[in-house]
Amino acid sequence: MALRFYNTLSQQVEPFEPQDGKTVRMYTCGPTVYHYVHIGNLRTFTFQDLLRRWLLYRGFELQHVMNITDVEDKIIRKAMEEGKTIQQYTSQYETAFLEDMDRLRMQRPERLVRATEHIPEMVEAIEKLAAGGYTYTSDGSVYYRISKFPDYGKLSHIDVSGQRAGARVDVDEYDKADARDFVLWKGRRDGEPYWDSSLGAGRPGWHIECSAMAMKYLGDTLDIHAGGIDLTFPHHENEIAQAEAVSGKPFARYWLHAEHLMVESQKMAKSLGNFYTLRDLLEGGYEPEVIRYLLASVPYRKKLNFTFDGLRAAATALERLRNYKLRLETGKFSGDANSAALDATQKARAAFDEALDDDLNTAEALGAIFEFVRETNTAMDEGKFGAGNAKPAQELLDHFDSIFDVLRPKQKEGAICDAEVEALIAERTQAKKTRNFARSDEIRGLLAGKGIVLEDTKDGVRWKRK
């Protein structure tokens, strides 16, 4: 079956095809840069990265835009507390975010766009909404009048008619005519950053940035809009209300939402002391690739229960795959391709692709890979894996890694170089020939101290960095 995704809009799995059949226009909600992103954020971004890669593998061209929210209540408050401008305050976290992306091997979207660099676009969108009668002004702020947009609620499947005006406390501290309404433009307040505009001095509301930037770079109708599940309402619902009121066209064809990550079965929260950033985990000695593997291994629509046991299990599982890769690269295989091993490889490849086509079922895709690894390992043990089997196997592994991107660990700084390792291995081999096991073990220990693991195999010594 062809590529398909679960669409929040229809609440069904639907075949996917970009509107022009060729280029996927995708917008994903990026971070609000008021702190380091946490592993829950990274789970969502990992999903977006897998999505990117799979779309590219499937032959589509990709125009992927990710926003960076760099003006927002919390940012303003924090920046003011620290006596910084919001740019000074956010730039450190934006840089940190990009570093985190790199460490987790996330590809950069075609465009990363900052909210503060698109104020005119947002003002223009709000003006259009105003012209259409979708807005009202109260106390210097501009609001979206939800009652003007009959489709409101179609994404989150929430019936807003039951929510009465004024039923809830106005946490925004701005006056609204209806509790359901949301702010498009916040009037200037003392001490806060603001922009002068035809709407008056002020700053944009959160939701308008995504609608305005998405439409600017991707057109009125996106193919895919993705983000965390908690953004479904109200953020994405509001984006739809804004964009569709402006353009009169559907805003996005497919809405994909990643489920949350839990920590030890609990919601991650600073108050629970289970709030982790990537930095926290790296300081704990966990490899970024292991973290990526763990985040990628649970299908995106399922809650991911993050535990340190799980992280250790991921490390072991990943090591198994890397051992296999090493065996494939260093093993001496001879003879023609064994047909059973070839079948196993082809079968795994088909199963892997089919699993990812099926709404990015990464768990099933991994299952196919591990099965392939076991079957071909057995074949190697039994001498039923010929030289002709190595290439297809290698290609499958490369294919896997072009999506998961976890097999090649980053070389550590100051590590012993290959030549030195090889020289010591040669000496050890000599020592073994003369049955000088004391020296042989000494060299093994020496290398182990430098993070090098030796394995004696029938084809010679195999070594790896750990």
Added chain:
RNA sequence: GGCGCGGUAGCCAAGUGGUAAGGCAGAGGUCUGCAAAACCUUUAUUCGGGGGUUCGAUUCCCCCCCGCGCCUCCA
């Protein structure tokens, strides 16, 4: 209360109207100077509970129990 997601072996987790992938952990074994790596066997007569439909349900329907999320700015 409304909307949504989920409850599958010790843990993580896939899955289908026809009788349970895969990973981790555990136990035993093969191999081995040692150490690894790898492989084999073993670990769910059963898929939260109870009804129903069916020749047959973990998979469809109904009810119940439990966990979690959203319901105004949290990925």
